[in-house]
Amino acid sequence: MSFVPVIGKSIKKQLEDREEEILSPFATLNKNSFGRKVEEQEEIEDLRLPFQRDRDRITHSKTFRRLKHKTQVFLSPTGDHYRTRLTHVLEVSQIARTIASALCLNEPLTEAIALGHDLGHTPFGHAGEATLNELHPRGFRHYVHSLRVVDFLENDGKGLNLSFEVRNGIVRHSKGRSDILPKNRSEIAVTLEGQVVRLADIIAYVNHDLDDALRAGIIEEKELPAKIRKVVGERHSKRIGAMVRDLIVETLTADDGHIHISDRMLEAITELRTFLYDNVYTFYRVHNEFVKAQRIIRDLYNYFLENGLVGIVSGRWEDNVDRENWHDERTAHRRVCDYVAGMTDRYALSVYHKIFLPEPWSVR
Known part of the structure; x- marks a missing residue:
């Protein structure tokens, strides 16, 4: 079945009608959605359902x-x-x-x-x-x-x-x-x-x-x-x-x-x-790397829990999260968990290196 747009009928309505015509009775239709947690005003001429x-x-x-x-x-x-x-x-x-x-x-x-x-x-x-x-x-x-x-x-x-x-x-x-x-x-x-x-x-x-x-x-x-x-x-x-x-x-x-x-x-x-x-x-070989990765995550988590969350900004370390309520252990664990979970592999390795491994330096 080909889809031919109808002049004078909103694209959104046409898309909804097409869903009802071609989808299985067991399919989930956009118009029957339970919606979003926060209601949004959608444009009547929106091109997307x-x-x-x-x-x-x-x-x-x-x-x-x-x-x-x-x-x-x-x-x-x-x-x-x-x-x-x-x-x-x-x-x-x-x-x-x-x-x-x-x-x-x-x-x-x-x-x-x-x-x-x-x-x-x-x-x-x-x-x-x-x-x-x-x-x-x-x-x-x-x-x-x-x-x-x-x-x-x-x-x-x-x-x-x-x-x-x-x-x-x-x-x-x-x-x-x-x-x-x-x-x-x-x-x-x-x-x-x-x-x-x-x-x-x-x-x-x-x-x-x-x-x-x-x-x-x-x-x-x-x-x-x-x-x-x-x-x-x-x-x-x-x-x-x-x-x-x-x-x-x-x-x-x-x-x-x-x-x-x-x-x-x-x-x-x-x-x-x-x-x-x-x-x-x-x-x-997989398990050995698994153990190493666990150590990295564990060390980062405990460090942040003790010292607060930090991030690299312009090559230097500084607190990047408001530490209000940091004394609340539940809040601290939640913030640290969110932060560590969001890291990529390479960023976690970079941060671990920055915190725990010595860097070359010289005395002038």
Whole structure:
């Protein structure tokens, strides 16, 4: 069906009508959104619907740009082709949009959730997350912090004021090693688009982490269990294609408003994830760097907690945060956690060097 603009009818209204005409009954329509935390006055001739605006706010945010210097799995790799947190979210977005398109779901909503789902990740990947979870009295989870980023930390403390559906998809995207398709509905997003991102996330990371591990020489292709290779294929693109195709076919066949994967494919993905945990994430070279990264995060956190937050300005150190209420331990922990979590890998290393390592100097 081609879209022909109608003269005299607002573009926004035409976009809303088009959504209703072509999207699945299970898709989330912009006009049915639960809205934003702070109501905004939208221009009647706006060229973008709310979920498109959310996507653009995320991609134009400073936090999103910093993802290019945050680790996925391999810390400070020398090669240029290893994944970063930014390339990860782009791969998730591409996979999620492919699925959303085939299921006639809302693609801008899907893309917004995918691009924003890891904004709360720390420097040094899960090493940083594990350390902050240990140090902060109330714990730390990157998916919860992602919501804090878009609600409070971005835009100089004003947040991005995203739609409820995007925020819900962000905070409920994560799985860890829990069930890929949990039976408890409270663990998954309320929208089908958010549920698609959850699955796209795991499809992306089990495949690109395997690809990076093969590139790094940590494992060889022949070590991948034959049972997994038989189900998902022998090559990177084949594996992703098999998983995506299975999800789409099973979901369309069920046609019940829920995401479905065949038992055969679900078992293969689960076994592949277990294989990566047992053979890649705990591999001694990866683990040794993980321990080093934890030490860096721990030392920075404790230093800032004791001395206040500092930043490099014009080559010199100075307090860059109002220390009002710093005596309140809860406030101090929260500010330090926010600051450290927002660092990139290279900035954390630079600050660590500045604070803890001696620098060359001379006596005149």
